[in-house]
Amino acid sequence: MAKIHGLVYIGIGVFIGVFSYMLNREKLIFFIYIGLLFVLIGCAKLFLGLLNKGGEKAARKTHISQQAPNAQNRQHQGQQSHKYCQSCGNVARAHDSFCSRCGNKI
Numbered sequence: 001m002a003k004i005h006g007l008v009y010i011g012i013g014v015f016i017g018v019f020s021y022m023l024n025r026e027k028l029i030f031f032i033y034i035g036l037l038f039v040l041i042g043c044a045k046l047f048l049g050l051l052n053k054g055g056e057k058a059a060r061k062t063h064i065s066q067q068a069p070n071a072q073n074r075q076h077q078g079q080q081s082h083k084y085c086q087s088c089g090n091v092a093r094a095h096d097s098f099c100s101r102c103g104n105k106i
Contacts, residue, residue: 006045013038 017035020028083092083106085099092099092106099106 004045006042006049009038009042009045011042013040013042 013035016038017032020031020035083094083096085092085102085104085106087104088099088102090099090101096106
């Protein structure tokens with residue numbers, strides 16, 4: 001399901017509220033409240049989105065700091081010898097016992 005931006009909720013809420021007020025505010029008071037509800041939901045989504053972006057930035061910083069040692073480990077893994085499947089010729093890692101492509105024992 002697609003996420004709807006908070007500004008869309010605010011826009012729809014303002015449209016429903018103003019249009020209902022202009023048509024007949026006594027008979028359409030329910031729709032005026034629905035419009036107000038949409039505006040409140042949109043404001044809440046925008047506020048929570050701003051809070052979430054702050055948390056994502058902190059998580060991204062820790063992920064980058066943790067990623068640096070992993071990059072060094074990958075360089076050491078690249079120096080390991082590779083095995084090849086005798087059936088299909090697929091490259092396998094040194095610790096693999098079975099081929100990831102055909103499933104035969106290496």
